[in-house]
Amino acid sequence: MQRRDFVLGALGASALSYLAPTLAAMAAGGEPIPYGTCIRTDPLFGDPAYQKAVLDYCQVVGSEGNLKWGDLRPDRHTFNFEQADQLMAFAEEHGLEMRGHTLAWYGAMPDWTNEIASADEARLELTSHIRSVVGRYKGRIKSWDVVNEPLADHPKPGDLIRESVWQKYLGADYIELALRTAAETDPEAQLVINDYDIEQATDRGRARRKALLDLLRDLLDRGVPLHAVGIQGHLHGAVPIDSSGLTSFVAEVKAMGLAILVTELDVIDNELPADIAERDAAVAECARQFLAAIGAAARPERVLTWGITDQHTWVPIWFSRGDGLPNRPLPLDADFKPKPLMDVIQEFTHSFS
Numbered sequence: 001m002q003r004r005d006f007v008l009g010a011l012g013a014s015a016l017s018y019l020a021p022t023l024a025a026m027a028a029g030g031e032p033i034p035y036g037t038c039i040r041t042d043p044l045f046g047d048p049a050y051q052k053a054v055l056d057y058c059q060v061v062g063s064e065g066n067l068k069w070g071d072l073r074p075d076r077h078t079f080n081f082e083q084a085d086q087l088m089a090f091a092e093e094h095g096l097e098m099r100g101h102t103l104a105w106y107g108a109m110p111d112w113t114n115e116i117a118s119a120d121e122a123r124l125e126l127t128s129h130i131r132s133v134v135g136r137y138k139g140r141i142k143s144w145d146v147v148n149e150p151l152a153d154h155p156k157p158g159d160l161i162r163e164s165v166w167q168k169y170l171g172a173d174y175i176e177l178a179l180r181t182a183a184e185t186d187p188e189a190q191l192v193i194n195d196y197d198i199e200q201a202t203d204r205g206r207a208r209r210k211a212l213l214d215l216l217r218d219l220l221d222r223g224v225p226l227h228a229v230g231i232q233g234h235l236h237g238a239v240p241i242d243s244s245g246l247t248s249f250v251a252e253v254k255a256m257g258l259a260i261l262v263t264e265l266d267v268i269d270n271e272l273p274a275d276i277a278e279r280d281a282a283v284a285e286c287a288r289q290f291l292a293a294i295g296a297a298a299r300p301e302r303v304l305t306w307g308i309t310d311q312h313t314w315v316p317i318w319f320s321r322g323d324g325l326p327n328r329p330l331p332l333d334a335d336f337k338p339k340p341l342m343d344v345i346q347e348f349t350h351s352f353s
């Protein structure tokens, strides 16, 4: 049976069974897994259709950029919280949870941080930033991607931790420092380490899973406060998912007492067919395999996509299509119409009760 026929057939069946899990969960009194998306504040406050989509589908939101150093910290002495505050107020007004992304990363760093030139300076800047940001939203942002993408892109012995200003001056110790500082600032917050390409059926994917498990065990063995792992889920549609490897990874994380979050799900479709129905079906099947592999070992606490509409996605920044067609990585198309990917997400989040 062709993959295409399998996927369309499976989706056909799942579309028919779309309501069954919901009804079963309602009957059992089970609550579905909260779903949400990262937010861009410009369309949120500028496009009623975008805001309606967020309110129609989401129970949790995050910020695509407003809580990153690049947006928050124009200079060493300034915190620009305006947009993050607007998003926080929107979330609270509409009863949405808000996740914090992110406190320590190599990416989106403002130029002035290149002037950091010692371990003492790095320690001071990292801790004061975390205290200011986590402190501002204490009790309001209940889950933080404290450390984003700590792993080297292809981890190897002696090269496990990604280069950053923090790693340069503090080594891997920056991870513990960030987590402990966040815990001291908001003892109730869920502290998350968030990373990508954990699901891939490749040597690199296996190396990333092992390196992350080793990092988690080391932190927990040393009593470092840590509560969850964020599996980003930027799925490459043309790269097979290691379902058994991902299920085993999630089982080991759960056995450590850590929760699982799906934090940035989308499907990079630049190498998938041009035909929209075929591509949307392949995108949905990729996400279905990913979510099923995670769900086989644990109930993820949240499922977030990295954007909700194809109109606003990071994907073409790095993975535009050779045929020039727009990418279609997200659950709603550019006109906010639900795609098979939304069906898969809704069926998955409603299947736990």
Ligand code: G3I
Pocket: 064, 065, 068, 107, 108, 148, 196, 232, 264, 313, 314
């Ligand atoms: O807002 C400016 C605009 O004024 C300017 O004209 C334009 C051209 O330079 O840049 C715009 O800012 C861009 C920003 O996204 C807002 O769209 C930045 O250049 C661009 O670097 C930034 O990219 C973001 C990237 O993280 C780096 O922060 C992506 O939107 C965002 O989706 C991406 O998200 C990351 C997660 O944080 C971590 N996991 C991977 C994920 C995808 O890369």
